[in-house]
Amino acid sequence: MTALPSSDARVVVLGGGLVGTLAAAALAPSVREVLILEHDSALPDTPSPRARLPQAAHAHMLWAGGADAMEELLPGVTGDWLAVGAHRIPIPNGMVSFSAAGWFRRSWADTHYLIGASRNLIDWAVRERVLRLPNVRVQTGTKVCGLEGDAAHVLGVAVRDTQGERRLIAADLVVDATGRNSKSTQWLRDIGGPQIRETVVDAGVRYASRKYWAPQGTETGWPVIHIPADPGQGEPGIVATIISIENGQWHVSLSGTRGAEPCADEDLYEEFARRARHPLVAEFLARAEPAGEVSVFSRTANRRRHFEQARLPDGFIAVGDAATSLNPVYGHGMSAAALGAVALREQARRTPVLAPGFASKAQHAIARPAAAAWMLAVGQDRFYPGAIGRRPTPADRLVARYVHRLNHAAIGNALVVRKLTDVMAMRRPAHVLAHPGVLLAAALGPSTPQLDGPALTPKEREVLARPPLRTLGAAPANPAK
Numbered sequence: 001m002t003a004l005p006s007s008d009a010r011v012v013v014l015g016g017g018l019v020g021t022l023a024a025a026a027l028a029p030s031v032r033e034v035l036i037l038e039h040d041s042a043l044p045d046t047p048s049p050r051a052r053l054p055q056a057a058h059a060h061m062l063w064a065g066g067a068d069a070m071e072e073l074l075p076g077v078t079g080d081w082l083a084v085g086a087h088r089i090p091i092p093n094g095m096v097s098f099s100a101a102g103w104f105r106r107s108w109a110d111t112h113y114l115i116g117a118s119r120n121l122i123d124w125a126v127r128e129r130v131l132r133l134p135n136v137r138v139q140t141g142t143k144v145c146g147l148e149g150d151a152a153h154v155l156g157v158a159v160r161d162t163q164g165e166r167r168l169i170a171a172d173l174v175v176d177a178t179g180r181n182s183k184s185t186q187w188l189r190d191i192g193g194p195q196i197r198e199t200v201v202d203a204g205v206r207y208a209s210r211k212y213w214a215p216q217g218t219e220t221g222w223p224v225i226h227i228p229a230d231p232g233q234g235e236p237g238i239v240a241t242i243i244s245i246e247n248g249q250w251h252v253s254l255s256g257t258r259g260a261e262p263c264a265d266e267d268l269y270e271e272f273a274r275r276a277r278h279p280l281v282a283e284f285l286a287r288a289e290p291a292g293e294v295s296v297f298s299r300t301a302n303r304r305r306h307f308e309q310a311r312l313p314d315g316f317i318a319v320g321d322a323a324t325s326l327n328p329v330y331g332h333g334m335s336a337a338a339l340g341a342v343a344l345r346e347q348a349r350r351t352p353v354l355a356p357g358f359a360s361k362a363q364h365a366i367a368r369p370a371a372a373a374w375m376l377a378v379g380q381d382r383f384y385p386g387a388i389g390r391r392p393t394p395a396d397r398l399v400a401r402y403v404h405r406l407n408h409a410a411i412g413n414a415l416v417v418r419k420l421t422d423v424m425a426m427r428r429p430a431h432v433l434a435h436p437g438v439l440l441a442a443a444l445g446p447s448t449p450q451l452d453g454p455a456l457t458p459k460e461r462e463v464l465a466r467p468p469l470r471t472l473g474a475a476p477a478n479p480a481k
């Protein structure tokens with residue numbers, strides 16, 4: 001689609017995180033100027049940690065749908081990731097996964113991929129490209145503390161700089177990308193705007209993550225090792241995942257729902273990994289050296305702020321976690337937001353940003369991919385003991401049984417594997433799972449028997465044959481290396 005001549009609009013994006021920069025990339029071709037306001041005092045020009053990105057200490061899967069969307073917004077960004085050590089991991093065969101129905105085979109056509117990289121690296125490459133756009137600027141050390149305007153129009157924001165000075169910044173469009181702690185529902189009320197309805201489903205997930213040095217010979221070509229929880233068991237769920245990232249490291253995230261939360265104690269870390277439904281992750285970790293400390297994170301509730309249902313003032317939209325934050329174990333936050341950014345770009349191509357009603361249309365478009373990821377997450381999280389939010393309905397139970405049946409069929413059915421990974425990779429909406437061919441395959445079940453253990457290659461098995469570096473309960477080896 002050809003872009004309309006760019007409008008004279010000035011956009012102010014609140015938050016210079018991943019989604020703020022993607023929103024800037026989405027809008028830059030259609031407007032005069034984009035100014036990103038970021039609370040952090042600086043944004044690093046290398047793939048290094050920053051103060052207000054605590055989740056970067058945790059493993060981040062970037063699924064193909066999200067990576068494709070970022071590539072569409074910023075052609076070349078995938079090459080930037082790979083050039084500095086990120087891995088392009090083929091899916092489904094580059095994943096060793098133990099679903100509730102059994103071990104997945106790894107002998108299918110690779111139809112998707114995911115990017116194995118630290119969150120710092122993913123954000124850095126995106127940021128570098130966005131900040132090179134001629135009409136995008138970032139102002140760091142700037143804390144946004146409210147909206148300016150009224151119930152009909154947002155006209156700008158109030159900010160405080162590092163000296164505590166308060167001032168106003170005018171904007172034709174304000175884009176809230178301040179993440180899961182966004183205050184914009186309150187800010188909208190402060191200017192007489194609408195009450196935003198919120199839905200929360202909180203399985204009480206706590207994350208504990210640590211980097212390890214990949215054992216010799218596993219630095220490249222290593223699969224994701226993923227032991228998901230089974231929400232159908234009526235017990236707290238534990239998830240254990242290893243992802244290869246840059247610098248010859250594995251990023252490991254363990255998590256547990258309410259009643260099975262991991263702690264930050266390094267001595268207990270690998271013991272906790274052993275409590276997952278299969279000890280495979282723990283077995284690999286016992287053969288790897290830790291490369292850092294354990295970080296924990298607990299603000300993981302699924303929280304949807306339904307901006308798209310409200311009568312929003314013109315000149316305001318919310319994107320990314322500020323609108324929909326998801327339980328991270330499904331790995332969809334970045335991808336849903338990137339797809340939302342593509343939808344925002346398309347809307348800005350169709351409707352001038354200054355036109356009345358642009359914000360409302362854009363908010364609807366952004367909500368679609370987020371809603372798809374939301375359904376996948378809450379469809380499982382509602383079943384964990386003590387989950388906060390609406391209880392599962394008979395319809396929820398029926399869908400959960402169908403998903404289990406699909407996982408069962410995926411043990412030995414190429415079509416079902418393909419469709420499940422289409423949805424998991426966020427390249428297709430979930431309704432492809434209701435296609436008649438998929439329904440039939442689910443009814444027939446797998447055409448091959450269950451595997452009695454993980455489908456490992458000789459190289460992967462050889463690592464397990466090495467003597468463990470630690471026995472359980474022993475203090476971890478010196479992380480300095």
Ligand SMILES: Cc1cc2nc3c(=O)[nH]c(=O)nc-3n(C[C@H](O)[C@H](O)[C@H](O)COP(=O)(O)OP(=O)(O)OC[C@H]3O[C@@H](n4cnc5c(N)ncnc54)[C@H](O)[C@@H]3O)c2cc1C
Nearest residue numbers: 015017019039052060061144178179320321328331333334
């Ligand atoms: C433990 C964990 C693991 C995760 N794993 C995955 C995964 O595997 N795959 C995946 O796709 N997603 C994952 N996610 C989700 C992903 O991290 C989020 O979806 C993503 O960070 C959202 O980006 P954002 O830009 O909306 O928010 P953020 O990344 O939180 O950025 C918000 C930005 O706004 C700035 N800001 C905040 N308030 C203000 C203010 N008042 N003024 C100015 N600036 C402000 C902050 O400094 C920050 O830079 C995970 C999340 C967590 C917590």
